[in-house]
Amino acid sequence: MKSIEIDDDLYAFIASQTKHIGESASEILRRLLLPEDGEIKGASNASQPDESVQTTPAPVATATTAAASAQKAEAKPATKPVTKAAPKTTAAKAAVTKSAAAKSTPPAKAPVKKDVAAPVVTEIENHNKDDIVGMVSKDALSTFTKRVDQFLFILSAAHKLNSDTFENVKSIIGKNRTYFATSKEALLENGSSTxxxxxxxxxxxxxxxNNTAKKVNMLEQVLRTLGYQPDVVETVVSRFAPEGK
Structure with a gap:
């Protein structure tokens, strides 16, 4: 029995051709290289062992190439399902991402309408109060000897009862003249004789x-501006000037 040296890839190929446990390398080569009649192809006699040895690599290389091609052929189909499955995985991940985003995103809340404070109405509504009639009584007015002091007393009573809205009387003005102000200087601008x-x-x-008639007219405008009813205005004015305008 003779020993020969072969490359590692040839040895691996021979080993891969094992059909049953215990089969030797000689048996594998014999099965691969020798025909059923047991004679080596292309050998003329037993005296040419070198030719048989030299001719054997070709089939082995061919078999190796065939085996490698077979392995590549088998490997190619295996990669196709993986490639096709990738989009599905990506789609699945995208679906999961969208689902997670939908769950994590809180629903939009309806805008909350803030209560807007109603604008302040500068106009004074008419009211049914007659409180000033009780304060501006004939007895109270009789304590003043001067008409101008009675005039100031009625205005003071009107301010006391309507201090929040008395500011509106500043809108009462005459021809080129201001009647009410919050300072003496503002009225003196109309002339030193005011x-x-x-x-x-x-x-x-x-x-x-100004004369009594003008003072009566001013009182009427003040009381109307503060929202008093006509009968209340007439009562107060008649007590200030019983003789009329």
């Missing part, structure tokens, strides 16, 4: 250099 006087117990001033 004779401004302070309305008692209030921050307001009023011009007083």
């Amino acid at each position: 004779n401004p006087k302070a309305i008692p117990d209030s921050p307001f001033w009023v011009v007083t250099n």
Whole structure:
């Protein structure tokens, strides 16, 4: 029995051709290289062992190439399902991502409408109060000897009962003249003869250099501006000037 040296890849190929446990390398080569009649192909006699040895690598190489091709052929189909499965995995991940995003995203809340404060109405609504009638009684007015002091007393009572809205009387003006202000200087701008006087117990001033009829007209406008009814206005004015305008 003779020994020969072969490359590692040839040895691996021979080993891969084993059909049953215990089969030797000689048996494998014999099965692969020799025909059923037991004679070596291309050998003329037993005296040419070198030729048989030299001719054997070709089939082995061919078999190796065939085996490698077979392995590549078998490997190629295996990669196709993986390639096709990739989009499905990506799609599945995308679906999961979208689902997670949908769950994590809180639903949009409806805008909350803030209560808007109603604008302040500067106009004074008419009211049914007659409180000023009780304060501006005939007895109270009789304590004043001067008409101008009675005039100031009525304005002071009106301010006391309507301090929150008395500011509106500043809108009462005459021709080129201001009747009410919060300072003496503001009224003196209309002339030094306006004779401004302070309305008692209030921050307001009023011009007083006018006759009784003009004072009556001013009182009427003040009471109407503060929202008093016509009958209340008439009662107060008649007590201030019983003789009329």
